[in-house]
Amino acid sequence: MKIFFIVFLLAAGLQLVAQPVVLLQKDVSQTLSQKLKGEYQDVEGPVHQNPHSxxxxxxNIYRQILQTDKFKEYMAWNMLYLNAEGKIEYLVLSVTRGFRTADGKKEDISVADSLAAAVSTRLAPYLTDFVSRRTIGAKTAIVVFVSFHTQPTREPRARKDSVVNSLSEAMATKDTLKVKxxxxxxxxxxxxxxxxxxxxNLEELFLGDNDLETVNLDMARLPKLRHLDLSKNILRDNSIAISKNKSLKLxxxxxxxxxxxxxxxxxCKKLETLWLGNNRMTGLTNGSFRKLIKVKDVNFYKAELAVLPKGIRKMRGLEVLDLYYNKLETLPKSITKLKRLTHFAVSHNQLTALPKRMDKLKNVHTLYAHHNHLSKLPDRITRMQALHIVDLGYNWLTIFPSELVAFTNLQELDLSSNNFPDFPAQLLQIRKLDKLHLRGNPFLGEDAGRKYSEQLSQLKKKNIEVFY
Structure with a gap:
């Protein structure tokens, strides 16, 4: 009996050790705060956009701990510090009134503090089985907000025979041939x-924001499927299998x-749209782009790209290239081989120059290159007469790029937040323009309207809407 009791105590002790440490935000010492910031990576992107699960x-945990409908205006902020196994090591808790710090009212602060104290003493046992499968492999910090409010009753949506919106409905549907x-x-x-x-006869299948770790799709049984959404899951490089098909477009x-x-x-032999944003696409090679000649739209938004392989040229059918929010300092020369490109988006990178032979991209009509380090434009860009929209805001331009005057079909030009010390007189030579953005440049002081009234008047006479 004594041995059994000792074993029981040891097991109970191990269970207690395994429980996360729950702390109130106000009780976190400066030393611990520095430790947490130093050891746990605060990941941007999909980790911040918490999975539905x-x-x-x-x-569900908060519903078990509290009668949350009694605290409708309050919110719990749970900062989770996860180990490399995805388990919670620390949870730092604070409660506020909505997204504010309880409005500063004593009664609000009192209720918020009381709620936080009550929750903190009861949370730990509910957290022992929690695993964040998306962050396994690195010590990570994520925040989970829980609002104490009753969800408003939604009006039932008019049901369409061609649309099924839940798993239970899918299982109960009788006329399956109508569902698209x-x-x-x-x-x-x-x-x-x-x-x-x-x-x-399914044409669109939405499986986003689940916890799928593997996909094995038999397209022979879904011969009309053209749109497949697998976003916000836990899929890795070799965990996606889609049989050969000629139907999937997106x-x-x-x-x-x-x-x-x-x-x-x-x-997917006729794939036209491939969205890969908010992944860590660090494994791209020249061979990654083969057999994708039919793809017209590729999205690498916030994909942690430091280098874009020159093999991108293999995607010869590409019309839309989205490289927003990456770490690119240069672009490969081969990018100018994408002769069908119409939308070229390279904003929020670290580019110091655009490709010298950009003129080969003669079909590009929309160029987004804001938030880079550009100080000049390539000479031959003047040949890109299809350009309608050019956004060069938030760059390092100090001298007005004379190349911009050559465009005859330009509709919108954004030069916001560059470093022009004086009003760029060459702007007056632009022959056709609908909108011009100049905000945030040094020459625009408080009296800009008076100081440059003549120049602004000339632009307005050309029916150019100026934002300054």
């Missing part, structure tokens, strides 16, 4: 349910854990 878990859209996002799915194959893989364009994309 994580949000649902915490909302199956929306199973935020259904806490860990695998693709077999029920999807009940709908042979594949959305944003907010997963892939590092390279998956082979599955190449099995």
């Amino acid at each position: 994580v949000q649902a878990t915490f909302e 859209t199956l929306a199973l996002g935020q259904n806490l799915l860990a695998g693709i349910p077999e029920v999807i194959y009940r709908f042979p 594949l959305n893989l944003q907010m997963n854990l892939i590092t390279d364009i998956p082979r599955a994309a190449r099995n």
Whole structure:
């Protein structure tokens, strides 16, 4: 009996040790605060946009701890510090009134503090089984907000025979031939349910914001599927299998854990749109782009790209290239081989120059290059007469690029927040323009309207709307 009691105590002790440390924000010492900031990576991107499963878990925990409907205007901020196994080591808690710090009113602060204290003493046992599968491999910090309010009753949506909006509805549907859209996002799915194959005429399948770690899709059983959304799951490079097909046109893989364009994309012989944003696409090579000649729109938004491989030229059918929010300092010369490109978006990078032979991109009509380090434009850009929109805001331009005067079809030009010390007189030579953005330049002081009234008047006479 004594031995049994000792074993029981040891087991209980181990369980207590395994529980996360729950602290109130106001009780976190400066030393611990520095330790947490130093050891746990505060990841931008999909980790901040909490998966539905994580949000649902915490909302359920709070419902068990509190009668949350009694505190409708309050919100709990749970800062989770996760170890490399995805388990919570520390949870730092604060409660506020809405998104504010309790409005500064004593009664609000008192209620908020009381709520935080009550919750903090009861949270730990509910957290022991929690695992953040998306952050496994690195010590990470994420924040989960829980609002104490009753969700408003929504008016029931008019049901369409062609649209199914839940797993239960999918299983209950009798006339399966009419269904063209199956929306199973935020259904806490860990695998693709077999029920999807009940709908042979399915054209759109939405599986976003679930916990899918593997996908094996038999397209022969979904011969009309053209739009597949697998965004915001836990998919990795070799965990996506899509059988060969000629129907799929759009594949959305944003907010997963892939590092390279998956082979599955190449099995979609008529794929036109491939969205890969908010992944860490650090595994791209020249070979990544092969057999994607039909793709017209590729999205690498916030994909942590420091280098874009020259193999991008293989995507010869590309019309839209989105490279927003990456770490690119240069672009490969081969990018000018994309002769069909119409939308070229390279904003929020660290580019110091655009490709010298950009003029080869003669079909580009929209150029977004704001928030870079550009101080001049390539000489031959003047040949890009298809340009309608040019955004060069938030760059390092100190001298007005004379090349801009050559464009005859320009509709909108953004030069906001550059470093022009004086009004660029060459702006008056622009022959055609609808909108001109100049805000945030040094020459625009408080009296800019008076000081440059003559120049602004000339622009307005040309029916140019000026934002300054």
